[in-house]
Each structure stands twice: as structure tokens, then as C-alpha cells.
Amino acid sequence: MYAHTLDAPSRIGGIFSAGRADQIVARLNQRHPLRVVVLGASVAINGGCISQLGSDCMRFDGTRRSNLMWRNESAPHKGFLVRWFGWINTTWPNAQHTLFNNAVPATTISAWIPCLFSFLPHQFDLVVLELGSMAHWQDPNQIEQLVRRLISVDPPPALLFLTVPFWSDLTPRNRWQRERCALINGTRTRRSQLQRVKYGVSHPRESWALIERHIDRLCLHYGEACISMRRALEPNAHSGRPGFSLTEIAADCLHPNTGTLGTEYVADMLVQWLQGAAQRAADAASAPPPPMFVRRRTPLPASLDPTVSNTSVERAACYEFGKMKFKENTLAKSRAVRSAPCLTWHTAYCPLDHIAKGEIRGGMRPMHRQPLAALDMMYNQATFVASTPACSHHDESRMCPYVSGSDPESPVWIFCYSSLGTSRSVKPGLVAFRPDATLYFTVRAGFLSGTAELATIGLVHLVSYEHMGAAVVRCIAGCSCDDQVIDAHLRDPSNGGRASIFQRFDFQATITTFCSLEVRVLNWTSSGEHKFKIVRVIAVTRKVK
Numbered sequence: 001m002y003a004h005t006l007d008a009p010s011r012i013g014g015i016f017s018a019g020r021a022d023q024i025v026a027r028l029n030q031r032h033p034l035r036v037v038v039l040g041a042s043v044a045i046n047g048g049c050i051s052q053l054g055s056d057c058m059r060f061d062g063t064r065r066s067n068l069m070w071r072n073e074s075a076p077h078k079g080f081l082v083r084w085f086g087w088i089n090t091t092w093p094n095a096q097h098t099l100f101n102n103a104v105p106a107t108t109i110s111a112w113i114p115c116l117f118s119f120l121p122h123q124f125d126l127v128v129l130e131l132g133s134m135a136h137w138q139d140p141n142q143i144e145q146l147v148r149r150l151i152s153v154d155p156p157p158a159l160l161f162l163t164v165p166f167w168s169d170l171t172p173r174n175r176w177q178r179e180r181c182a183l184i185n186g187t188r189t190r191r192s193q194l195q196r197v198k199y200g201v202s203h204p205r206e207s208w209a210l211i212e213r214h215i216d217r218l219c220l221h222y223g224e225a226c227i228s229m230r231r232a233l234e235p236n237a238h239s240g241r242p243g244f245s246l247t248e249i250a251a252d253c254l255h256p257n258t259g260t261l262g263t264e265y266v267a268d269m270l271v272q273w274l275q276g277a278a279q280r281a282a283d284a285a286s287a288p289p290p291p292m293f294v295r296r297r298t299p300l301p302a303s304l305d306p307t308v309s310n311t312s313v314e315r316a317a318c319y320e321f322g323k324m325k326f327k328e329n330t331l332a333k334s335r336a337v338r339s340a341p342c343l344t345w346h347t348a349y350c351p352l353d354h355i356a357k358g359e360i361r362g363g364m365r366p367m368h369r370q371p372l373a374a375l376d377m378m379y380n381q382a383t384f385v386a387s388t389p390a391c392s393h394h395d396e397s398r399m400c401p402y403v404s405g406s407d408p409e410s411p412v413w414i415f416c417y418s419s420l421g422t423s424r425s426v427k428p429g430l431v432a433f434r435p436d437a438t439l440y441f442t443v444r445a446g447f448l449s450g451t452a453e454l455a456t457i458g459l460v461h462l463v464s465y466e467h468m469g470a471a472v473v474r475c476i477a478g479c480s481c482d483d484q485v486i487d488a489h490l491r492d493p494s495n496g497g498r499a500s501i502f503q504r505f506d507f508q509a510t511i512t513t514f515c516s517l518e519v520r521v522l523n524w525t526s527s528g529e530h531k532f533k534i535v536r537v538i539a540v541t542r543k544v545k
Contacts, residue, residue, distance in 0.1 A: 014232025019225025040130030048079025115318025
């Protein structure tokens, strides 16, 4: 028997749509395993996981010690997903039940939706989507695109949206809460330019309201489930009811695990979603049993937004980076949480003339520049090696530093498995700290027929309010594109403030079968430092007619 912390009216009020809960319960009642996949960002990571070694979500599996803001000491903490999944295992025991948490902190849908199925198990029955913690950066149209891709699988899984609000209208009780919520209000609730212009968002809270309204429409249109923590807790919080202050709900105004009761409340909502369906099944026990949960793929309904295509004819190739000595293999530590292949990469230090390199000055961004003749690259086994005498430190291996603001002596790109600083979150990628650090890699894309294709190349990279520099990206073999300059420093307070998140930078290229790229850190910087981090490369192609 599960002991709820949240009262029944609040739990029921937070379920906007039950979706396909009855079919999930029918599957469980017939003793079939339930395979759950979780997609989202930091809130989903705090939900925990069970058997994904090397993943951030393992910090909340209930056995490892973790530091929570409302505790004076480190102690084990079981996340809301682990609690909910434990209740499922107790109620419907099955050794083949699986929980796969593939959430990525500080990352929007755009960073992984083209290669969605590269990061998912081969079979799954239920997808829990936590998209609210990055609400201000999300494009609502991409959420519908995500829904349509997931339910296009045969057989299609059931979807469960779990949304959390930003509690900016609740009063912090102490100085720490005021500072923490003000920090998130100034960084995480800054509305993106897309939301300001396209959707008329004018206040920080409206980013969350915009996303939740859109998700509600999607749940009704596609018949999926929606759980809203705002609907469940807001009436109690605004009435001043004990147990629903900011300290109990979410001390930092966003993440439930920072509240003394936040994790319990979210777990209660997830349990209630299936308990309600189980009760309905028990009430109808005299009726014929419902069909087994085997959904067949059916034609998709018309999309809510006409710009979201019904079918996708594009191809997406997705890559990540690993240590240089493992560069031919999948990143070993991330195997449990990601399955995209690792790129073969090379690095060198190439201190060429700054003006010849086309560096930006005064914010000007060079375009339509040709690759430098002084940097003659030779194609060999789908890899590039700098052959000019101007380059040195070829493929030099260096240890990843521990301090984000440090300026290590390394003149080349370095593999770092986790983020820099005190949090040490699992965010594998390549990092450079000095100008002229040069990175080379080749992506395979196309139909392998030699036919030229239009492609969108996307680099998923870190942007932040501090330490970050700029880099120029060039196509050097197998493809053609304009030179692209990426500034990873967030200078506009209205478009991110003090945020540190991962964004996708897209540019167009014409590709035959492969595309070799050069990424060089520029001497120009608006932050005073030159850090640059890349975690993923995406190539989306379509044939040129």
C-alpha cells in the first residue's frame, strides 16, 4: 500500500488528462513488463534512475549520498521516478520492468530531436516527458514534432507529460531563497527571442505558461496524458496552507527536489495517475477484460501547427565525442545513457595570422570566406591531419582541468567527461581554452551515391554568461559551406542573462557522402576568456532535386 503525502483532491486536480493510463494498467494486469523511457532536463534527472552507471540520475537512486539544499549533510535521496517505479514493481512485480532515464541537463529539445532514436532503447512502452524546466528556451512547435515522431513508432508508446512551474509568485522565507529564486528568475526565466517575437511572451512566468498551455493542447489533440504540478499545488500554495510554502515545494522556485516535500508530491502524482486507472479497471471487473496494450500505428491526425510536417523525409546522423584513445568506439562511460557513435577527431595548435583567419572585430561576423590555402588538409581514412608547419601539438593528449575559469596551458582540444567546477555533472564533450586550438573531424552523411545533398549541420555547444569565447567553423573537404562564427558568450541579459545551457548552432552545407570540418578558437572574445565546448554534432540531409 502506497502512503500518499499529497491529499487526494490535489492529486486528482493535477491530472489534466489521463491519456492512455488504462492501457498501461491493462498491460501490467496481464503481467507484461513495462519499459519506461524518460526525456527531459534537470528536473527529470533529479527523478533518479536505477541501473545507469555513469549517469547523473544515479545520484538519486536512493543508495548514493547526495547534497540537497534543505539538508545540513549529505545523505541518500530517492528521486520521484525511482519511488514511482518502486511502487510499480511492488504492485505489479516483474523482473523485466525497466526504467531508462535519458534526460540531459540544461539542454532543449533542439539538441537531440533530429537523432531522437539514437538515444532510446529499441523497445519502450511509456515515455515520460519533462520539458518544463527548460520552458523559456523551448520552441512549442518542436514539442509537437517530438510527439509525432514518438507516436509514429510501431507500436507507438504512450506519452506522459510531467510539467513543473516556476514559483515566482510565492514569497521566499529567507535570504538564501530570495537570492536563489532571483538567480533563476534572472537566468532561467528570461524569455528567448523566439518566444518574445513569435508567441508574444512579455513576462518571465509566461514562458512556463506558454509551454504548459501548448502541452495541454497536444494532450487533448493526440490523446496523451498530462500531469501538472502547478494545477496540483498552486491552490494550496496561494491559500497559505501548511506544507505548501516555497520551502516545502521547491526552495529554488523550480526543482522539486530542493523542497522538503517536493519529491514526495511529484511521486504522489505519478502514482495517482496509474492508481486511478487501476481503480477504474477494478470497478469494471465484471465487464469483459480490456484488450492487451498492443497499439498499432495508425495515420497521424493533422498537426496543430501547419509548419510541423506529417512525415519526415530527412535523414539525421548524430555523433558524440570520446577520449582520443577510444575515438573509434562509443564513449564507454556513456554507453548506458547514450548510443550515438563517437567521432574520430584530431586536434592541433595552429597560430596563424589573426586577420588572415577572418577573426571578428566589433561584433562583425565574416561570411563567404574560403578555406585558407596556408592550411592544406589531407584526406586519409576519413580523418584529417594538419600538414602545415604552422601547426604543432598534433593530437596531444591532456588531462581535463577541474576549474571552469582556469586557463590551462593546453593549446589543443581536450576531452572532458563531466562539467567543470563543483557540480561535476556528466556532460562529455571536447573543450578548448586557448585561441588557435583547432579541431578536425569528419561526419558521414548522405545517401552514399555521390549525389549532392543539401544538409543542415548542427553543433551542440555550451553557451554561458562567463568564461566563453568564439570559434570559426569551416568546411574543408567533401562539402561546401560559408564560414560560420559562433560566439558562445551570452551578453544580452534579455536572452539568457546568467544562464549556462547547451544550444544547437545550425548552418547549411552541400554534401556528397562525407563532410570534414575544422573548428578553430578565435582570438577575439567578448568575455575576456576563450573557453569553447562541443558535445554533439548533427547532420540532417535531403537530396537536391
